[in-house]
Amino acid sequence: MKKYFLILTMAFTIVFMGCSDQLERTPVDSLVEETAYRTVGDLQLGLNGAINGYSPNQLVAFNSIFTDNIKLGYDNGGQELNTYNQILNADTGDRGLWASRYGAINDFNRLLEAASAITPGTLEVDQYNNILAQCYAFRALMHYELLLYYGFNFLDDSALGVPYVDYVSAVALPARNTTSEVLIGIQADLDNVLALLPVGTNDINFATADFVTFLRARIALESGDYPGAINFAGDIIANYPLANAEQYLAMYRNDANTVEVIWKYDSALGANLGLFSTWNFNGPGPFMEMSNELGGLLEDSDVRSTVNIDPASVPDDNEFIVGKYGLNTDEQAINDFKAMRVSEAYLIRAEAYARTMQFGVLSQNDVFAVRSIRNTSAVMPSHTSIQTALVDILAERRLELxxxxxxxxxxxxxxxxxxxxxxxxxSDCVGAVPCELAINSERWIFPVPTVEINANPNIGQAAGY
Known part of the structure; x- marks a missing residue:
């Protein structure tokens, strides 16, 4: 989505009314809710700012560095060592995700509250409804991500999740809602999106009806609703083609092709996500590199090798520079983040097929659809059990995503x-760097930030922190 910045300049003015004893003093040196949003145009500016407050960077960095997709770069000077050593920061809730997502939720809640006091003009109704729809959509996405990382068990309806916050309050001390309660809130928000979106809404820089379907596919897979995952993913697959090799390169090299993109986060000059800097300095040398294992899995016949491995890499020396968000034709690393792509929908459906014991033709066909369009040497996989299917799907997700x-x-x-x-x-965990994270480690759940625990007695910390 395009980045717009709301710059509020306040004039500090005192108007003296001659010798009158009655001075009319209107406070203009502060911004209060009653005056922040007065028109639909104000709401639009607020929405743009709220969306701009959401960043995928924390999760992109964490998911690569904490796992097996990254090793220390040859120019590392101490950057990202805690995450690389699989240490979760209880002070920040790790990478500030808790504060970031709840901060964004608060922004969207304030917009919804302000909008309730504004009556749009006849020509503003569609814009007004779209603003509301976007607020509900991104509030749902934020809660989904929080539940995914901080919730105790996505598959257990009664497990403690995260607070579902759909209100504005400066004094509330919310407790964790259950997984079921959070998911009910998310689905209600998504229902509101579909009810409010104007007919024909199709800007992939913002939420659309397909954004809702895609998010529901992800939720269904995580929550064990595999028939739902199959249906939602199938709806996406029916409407979006997979990018061929030329289109795929254009999608990542210059943001020039979006044929398989359902939703993307739009970077622009002056409002750039800066994903390149997740692993690389602006000057020479990376501080984190692609792991040797992942570099070895990317075959020359696979277009994803060209996208993910920077041309400056030296594979023969096990030097793999992450190039997915590299320099584009303007020689600047300004890259959109393709947050929802149809290839993921194929892999969601493949996994849901496997988990419902349809791991023969159906699951392997979906994996092969993605693998074969990316890799000219791809062969049809053989899914003979749920285990063999999931191992193959996990491997394909590692390359594709x-x-x-x-x-x-x-x-x-x-x-x-x-x-x-x-x-x-x-080779990716030399010295004292841990090579494994056990299946029963407490680090599969993020810690709630210390400041939240200290301020809110109703929030329970995850075990082990």
């Missing part, structure tokens, strides 16, 4: 069935 914020949660979702944790190649 590399550096897009999925690896940690993918392993977390499959670890109990496959009896695996994080298992780094020995």
């Amino acid at each position: 590399a550096y897009e914020g999925h690896r940690y949660t993918d392993i977390k979702r499959m670890k109990s069935v496959l009896n695996i944790g994080i298992d780094r190649d020995a």
Whole structure:
């Protein structure tokens, strides 16, 4: 979505009314809710600012560095060592995700509250409804991500999740809602999106009806609603083609092709996500590199090798620079984040097929659809059991969704069935760096930030922190 910045300049003015004893003093040196949003145009500016407050960077960084997709770079000077050593920061809730997402939720809640006091003009109704729809959509997405990382068990309706916050309050001390309660709130928000979106809404920089369907596919997979995952993913697959090799390169090299994109986060000059800097300095040398294991898995016949491995890499020396968000034709690393792509929908459906014992033709066909369009040497996989199917799907997700914020949660979702944790190649974890994260580690759940625990007695900390 385009980045717009609301710059509020306040004039500090005192108007003296001659010798009158009655001075009319209107406070203009502060911004209060009653005056912040007065028109639909104000709401639009507020929405743009609220969306701009959401960043995928924390999850992109964490999912790569904490797992088996990254090793120390040759120019590392101490950057990202805690995450690389699989240490979760209880002070910040790790990478500030808790504060970031609840801060964004608060922004969207304030917009919804302000909108309730504004009556749009006849020509503003569609814009007004779209603003409301976007608020509900992104509030749902924020709660989903929080539940995914801080919730105790996505598959258990009665497990403690996260606070579902759909109100504005400066004094509330919310407790954790259950998984079921959070999901009910999310689905209600998504219902509101569909009810409010104007007919024909199709800007992939913002939420659309397909954004809702895609998010529901993800939720269904995580919550064990596999028939739902099959149906929602199927709806996406029916409406979006997979990018061919030329289109795929254009999608990542210049943001020039979006044929398979359902939703993307739009970067622009002056409002750039800066994903390149997740692993690389602006000057020479990376501080984190692609792991040797992942670099070895990317074949020359696979277009994803060209996208993910920077041309400056020296594979023969096990030097793999992450290039997915590299320099574009303007020689600047300004890259959109393709947050929802149809290739993921294929892999969601493949996993849901496997988990419902349809791991023969159906699951392997969906994996092959993605693999064959990316890799000219691809062969049809053989899914003979739920285990062989999930191992293959996990491997394909690793290649297809590399550096897009999925690896940690993918392993977390499959670890109990496959009896695996994080298992780094020995060459990617030299010295005292841990090579494994056990299946029963407490670090599969994020800690709530210390400041939240200290301020809110109703929030229970996850075990082990």
